[in-house]
Amino acid sequence: MxxxxxxxxxxxxxxxxxxxxxxxxxxxxxxxxxxxxxxxxxxxxxxxxxxxxxxxxxxxxxxxxxxxxxxxxxxxxxxxxxxxxxxxxxxxxxxxxxxxxxxxxxxxxxxxxxxxxxxxRVPGNVAPDAPSYNTSGWLADAAPVERRDLWQQAMHLMTRVGTVDLNELVGLFPDRQGLHAEFDHWWRNTLWANDGAPSSSIAEAFDQLRATIPPDTTAALSWGDARIGNIIFDSGSAATIIDWEMASLGGAYLDVGWWLMTDLVHSTQMGYTRLDGLGTRRETIELWCAATALEPDAIAWHEAFAALKLGVTIGRMTRVAHQRGLLSDNLLTMVEDNLGTRILAALLEVPPRA
The missing domain is CATH 3.30.200.20 (Phosphorylase Kinase; domain 1)
Incomplete structure (x- = not known):
């Protein structure tokens, strides 16, 4: 189209x-x-x-x-x-x-x-979503040692986002500063995306995460859509970060949670094997903790929160596509049963559909 x-x-x-x-x-x-x-x-x-x-x-x-x-x-x-x-x-x-x-x-x-x-426009390549970078394309064609270097560079770029000076940013996100404010924002977003009536499984997931939410964080810039596919690579270097649509001042943990969750989406969740050289979950957490000097305790919670956000977003995408006549009625089940909600179900033992 x-x-x-x-x-x-x-x-x-x-x-x-x-x-x-x-x-x-x-x-x-x-x-x-x-x-x-x-x-x-x-x-x-x-x-x-x-x-x-x-x-x-x-x-x-x-x-x-x-x-x-x-x-x-x-x-x-x-x-x-x-x-x-x-x-x-x-x-x-x-x-x-x-x-x-x-x-x-x-x-x-x-x-x-x-x-x-x-x-x-910044020259270079991005790791594609479809087909997944784990199956074909320039990253799959690279040698494992080269992929390792690119992954490490990408990780270090991601960890630097939370160090950006907030002096000129606070006014851009008056109600999205710190984890608790960002969590409340996503509940508002979920109500809007579902015409005020999210599924019982989504509502239950919010209740579970609200009951176990980590202590509030100090405001820090979060990239939002933090993943390897939103980095432009050029001449063997991670050149620039793109796509700030999901940014907030909700803190650095949001980004590592989203990074880990999207890595799962593009590998085992789709039945693919992660390319040699790209970091495992453990390696990602170790590098992130070393680079940020933050503890890993809250990462698992943020992974679940990331899966919840993905589930809500795919649900909204499904509704929009259906409203535009691009999706048949039988596929509306993806509002409640999609990649995000399935990952969430595995993490929280919440059924993906109401």
Missing amino acids: RSPNADLLERGAVRAAVARWLGDMTGEVIAPTIVDTRKPDTSGSSHDVTFLTARFSDGIVREFVLRRGIDDQALFVDADLAREAQLMDVVHRTGGVPTPELVGFNPDPSVLGTPYLVMA
């Missing part, structure tokens, strides 16, 4: 309008010419991504990524592209964690139907 954004950018007037804005954002007197647009091989479910190639008046050609939200496909109750743009800009400017340079955010929906942001 073609993206409406791709169609719009094929229209001369729309392409010219984006080019003029791009020129303003880059300080050009003469607007660049957008000479090519194309879609990535994969894209997120709640946003639309287009790669732009622009030629400037001095003849230099630059690559950009345009990303816009899709209002009727939002996965999260507080989806906010403007906040994500601000976050990316702060993280990039502080220099503690590599992330693409933000070119600008345009709140005006008149050109593309929704606001959009543009960032510099």
Whole structure:
């Protein structure tokens, strides 16, 4: 299915309008010419991504990524592209964690139907979701010793996220600072995603996790969607982190919990063997604890919380796809029975369906 954004950018007037804005954002007197647009091989479910190639008046050609939200496909109750743009800009400017340079955010929906942001495109490869990086692709083709080095680099990037200075970030997440506030946020998100009536198994899982929640954490930046597939690798290095849509100030444990859970999803949960060189659960925890100087005690709880969040998110994706006519009625069972809820059931012994 073609993206409406791709169609719009094929229209001369729309392409010219984006080019003029791009020129303003880059300080050009003469607007660049957008000479090519194309879609990535994969894209997120709640946003639309287009790669732009622009030629400037001095003849230099630059690559950009345009990303816009899709209002009727939002996965999260507080989806906010403007906040994500601000976050990316702060993280990039502080220099503690590599992330693409933000070119600008345009709140005006008149050109593309929704606001959009543009960032510099970072060259390199990402570990694919489909087919899983554990089965084929550039990472599977690499030697185990090379994969080991890339995994360690990726882990160290992830651990650095929690060290970002919060001075410019606190205002972006007024009600998502610390673990307990983030947990409450996800309950609100779950009610929204399920029209106020989540399944009994999801509600029971929240009750179990609430009863065993670790002591509250000091606010620290959490990447949110912390996984190897959201890192761009280039020339043997982990070059940059992408996709901050799930970010919060809920603390570093959120990221290691999500990392471990998504590693499980892309390996044993799908029936695949983890590639030699990629860290096991134990190795991941050991490296994370050594790099952050944090204790491992609360990690298991955060893994379960991550599985719960994944289950809720897949459920929301299922509802959206069904509403758009992309999913048949019989597949609506995935709202309650999906990868996330199955992992959660194994961890908490909660049946995946009501």
